Amino acid sequence: xxxxxxxxxxxxxxxxxxxxxxxxxxxxxxxxxxxxxxxxxxxxxxxxxxxxxxxxxxxxxxxxxxxxxxxxxxxx
Numbered sequence: 001x002x003x004x005x006x007x008x009x010x011x012x013x014x015x016x017x018x019x020x021x022x023x024x025x026x027x028x029x030x031x032x033x034x035x036x037x038x039x040x041x042x043x044x045x046x047x048x049x050x051x052x053x054x055x056x057x058x059x060x061x062x063x064x065x066x067x068x069x070x071x072x073x074x075x076x
Contacts, residue, residue, distance in 0.1 A: 008032070
């Protein structure tokens with residue numbers, strides 16, 4: 001089974017994401033609000049914790065793609 005990670009830039013997005021996850025029954029194994037300056041390191045942490053793919057958005061996506069080879073899905 002593929003493990004999904006999700007990094008979000010704002011707390012209100014976390015609340016929305018949790019509601020959608022609950023309503024749809026999708027399993028997200030790693031979900032966290034991160035500052036943009038921490039996005040690359042947090043992406044690496046998510047993969048070390050077992051995530052196979054990350055759902056991210058905005059500038060955080062660009063940074064993770066630029067500085068890692070981790071598979072990301074951009075929600076923008």
